Amino acid sequence: MNILHLDLGKEMRGGQHQVLLLMRALDRLGFRQTLVARKGSPLVEEHGATPLGARLPSGFDIIHAHDSAAHTRALTSRLPLVVARRVAFPVKRGVLSQWKYGRATHFIAVSKFVAAELQRAGVDPSKITVIHDGVVLPAEPAKIPDHLKFGFIAATPEKPQHLFEEAAGRRGIIIDPARLPGDLEKIDALVYLSNSEGLGSGILLAMARGLPVIASNVGGIPEIVSDGETGFLVENNVDAIRDAIKRLGKDPARARAMGAAGRRWVAAHATDAIMADRTAAVYARLKGSS
Numbered sequence: 001m002n003i004l005h006l007d008l009g010k011e012m013r014g015g016q017h018q019v020l021l022l023m024r025a026l027d028r029l030g031f032r033q034t035l036v037a038r039k040g041s042p043l044v045e046e047h048g049a050t051p052l053g054a055r056l057p058s059g060f061d062i063i064h065a066h067d068s069a070a071h072t073r074a075l076t077s078r079l080p081l082v083v084a085r086r087v088a089f090p091v092k093r094g095v096l097s098q099w100k101y102g103r104a105t106h107f108i109a110v111s112k113f114v115a116a117e118l119q120r121a122g123v124d125p126s127k128i129t130v131i132h133d134g135v136v137l138p139a140e141p142a143k144i145p146d147h148l149k150f151g152f153i154a155a156t157p158e159k160p161q162h163l164f165e166e167a168a169g170r171r172g173i174i175i176d177p178a179r180l181p182g183d184l185e186k187i188d189a190l191v192y193l194s195n196s197e198g199l200g201s202g203i204l205l206a207m208a209r210g211l212p213v214i215a216s217n218v219g220g221i222p223e224i225v226s227d228g229e230t231g232f233l234v235e236n237n238v239d240a241i242r243d244a245i246k247r248l249g250k251d252p253a254r255a256r257a258m259g260a261a262g263r264r265w266v267a268a269h270a271t272d273a274i275m276a277d278r279t280a281a282v283y284a285r286l287k288g289s290s
Contacts, residue, residue, distance in 0.1 A: 001031055001032070001061050001062070001283060001284075001287060002031075002032040002033070002034075002059065002060045002061050002062075003026070003031055003032070003033045003034075003060060003061065003062050003063075003064055003283065004033075004034055004036065004056065004057065004060040004062070004063045004064070004079075005019060005022075005023060005034065005035045005036070005064050005066060006035075006036050006037075006052075006056070006064065006065045006066065006073060006074055007019050007035065007036075007037050007038075007043060007049075007065075007066040007067055007070055008037065008038045008041075008052065008067055008069035008070045008073060009037075009038065009041065009043070009066075009067050009069075010038060010041055011041075011042065012042040012043070012046075012178060013177065014086075014201040014202065015066060015084075015086050016042070016043055016066075017180075017201070018066075018086075018133050018134070018201060019035065019043070019066050020035075020043075020047060021134060021135070021136070021272045021275070022134070022272070022275060022276060022279060023035060024272070025134065025272040025273055025275065025276030026276050026279065026280065028273075028276070029276060029277075029280055031280070034050060034057065034060070035047075035048075035049040035050065036049060036050045036051075036052050036057065037049035037050070037051065037052065038051070038052060038069075039051040039052060052073070056073070056074070056076065056077055060079060061079070061080070061283075061287055062079060062080045062081075062082060062283055062286060062287065063077055063079050063080070063081050063082065064083075064084065065081060065082070065083045065084065065104075066084045067084070067086075071083045071100065071104065072100060075100065075103050080105040080286040080287070081103070081104050081105045081106075082104075082105065082106050082107075082108060082282060082283070082286065083104040083106070083107050083108070084107075084108050085107050085108065085109050085110065085114050085117075085118060085198075086110045086114065086198045086199070087114070087196075087198050088113060088114060088117065088196045088197055088198045088218075088219040089117075089196055090117050090120065090121065091117060091118065091120075091121035091123075093121065097121075098121075098122065101118075101121060101122070101123055104127070105127070105286055106127050106128075106129065106282060106285075106286055107123060107127055107128045107129070108128075108129055108130075108131050108279065108282060109128055109129070109130050109131075110131070110132060110133060110198045110199040111130060111132065111199045111219070111220025111223050112130055112220065112223055113198070113219050113220040113223065114130075114198045114199075114219075114220060115128045115130050129278070129282050131275055131278045131279060131282075132199060132223075132224065132269060132270045132274075132275065133199055133201040133204055133270065133275065134204075134270055134271050134272035134273070134274055134275030134276070135181075135201065135204045135205050135208045135266060135270060135271065135272060136208070136271070136272055137208050137263070137266060137267055137271050138208060138209055141209060141210030141259065141260065141263050142184075142185070142188070142209045142210045142211055142259070144188050144189075144210070144211070144212075144252060144255050144256045144259055145188060145252070146252045147249075147252075148171070148188040148189050148248065148249050148252065148255060149171060149173055149186070149187050149188050149189070150164075150168045150171050150172050150173065150187060150188070150189050150190075150191050150214075150245055150249075151172070151173045151174075151175045151183075151184070151186065151187030151189070151190055151191065152164040152165075152168070152172060152173070152174055152175065152190075152191050152192075152193070153175045153177050153180070153190070153192065153202045154174050154175065154176065154177065158194050158195045158196045158197070159193060159194050159195075160193050160194075160195065160236060161174070161193075163193055163236060163237070163238055163241055164191050164241065166238050166242075167191075167238050167241035167245055168191065168241075168245055171245070171249070172191075173186055173187055175187070177202070180202065180205055181205045181208075181209070184205060184206055184209055187211065188211065188255070189211055189212045189213070189248055189255060189259075190202070190203065190206035190211050190212075190213045190214070190215075191213075191214045191215075191241065191245065192206075192213060192214070192215040192216065192221070193215070193216050193234075193236060193241070194215075194216050194218060194219070194221070195216070195218065195236065196218065196219060197216065197218055197219035197220060197221050198219055198220050199219070199220040199221070199223070199224065200215065200219075200220070200221050200224065203215055203221065203225060204224060204266055204270050206262075207224070207230060207259075207262030207263060207265065207266045208262075208263060208266045208267075208270075208271075209259075209263070210259040210262065210263040211259050211262070212231050212248060212254075212255045212256075212258035212259045212262065213225050213230060213232075213258075213262060214231055214232045214234060214241065214244045214245065215231060215232075215233060215234070216233070216234060216235075217233040217234060217235060218236075221233070224265070224269075224270070225262075226261075226265070229258065229261050230258050230259075230261045230262035230265055231258055231262065232244040232247070232248065
């Protein structure tokens with residue numbers, strides 16, 4: 001099967017890394033694939049994607065659009081269209097938006113939370129499949145010391161960094177998202193705060209390393225962080241975050257147990273291979289019905 005992946009993001013963020021990870025895993029399954037991206041984007045300049053021209057290339061069985069702009073651009077094709085939906089905010093209810101979402105053949109929602117938002121917008125549940133982000137599971141877990149260093153992934157305005165800095169103080173380390181997953185080696189626990197989150201691929205990267213997680217109780221995050229088992233879910237206020245950091249910092253044995261439980265969860269539910277297998281099943285259903 002020949003798949004055209006389309007991603008028109010301007011930067012390298014979680015979604016773009018997921019596209020590359022998915023393509024590598026699908027390649028191992030024998031899929032033929034081409035990635036088309038925005039001219040001048042990191043996907044083109046650094047990762048060898050084909051720059052988007054006036055027309056989409058032909059000769060494919062399915063188009064997989066990985067962001068909203070790609071979804072819009074792909075509507076000019078008559079091929080089966082799979083649309084990845086990663087964001088937590090509601091779908092617009094205008095006439096053009098309803099037409100756009102009605103034209104997609106199938107949606108891959110990154111979480112049940114995101115799937116529910118699509119259904120509220122009128123998308124038939126039979127046209128939605130929930131597939132979590134996938135990550136590569138390191139061969140060995142991280143070793144959690146007695147004195148924990150807490151990290152925060154600085155990213156978008158949805159991530160309230162100021163709350164982390166006030167709550168963690170001198171034990172806090174700010175991580176550049178462009179340097180993931182390597183910079184996770186600098187920390188022993190991840191504090192992932194967000195005002196709006198479809199899922200949180202950074203959380204999965206930390207859990208795969210065996211790091212315990214303190215995360216905002218919003219969006220799709222509770223689907224991957226089990227409160228009290230793989231980490232702590234918190235409200236977005238300094239007192240709640242500081243209390244979770246204090247509880248974890250005072251109990252390194254519990255931190256290690258949480259990290260180990262999170263790594264087991266990722267191995268069972270959210271590796272790159274699992275993501276590719278489930279995506280391939282969506283492609284097969286659409287190809288069989290076309």
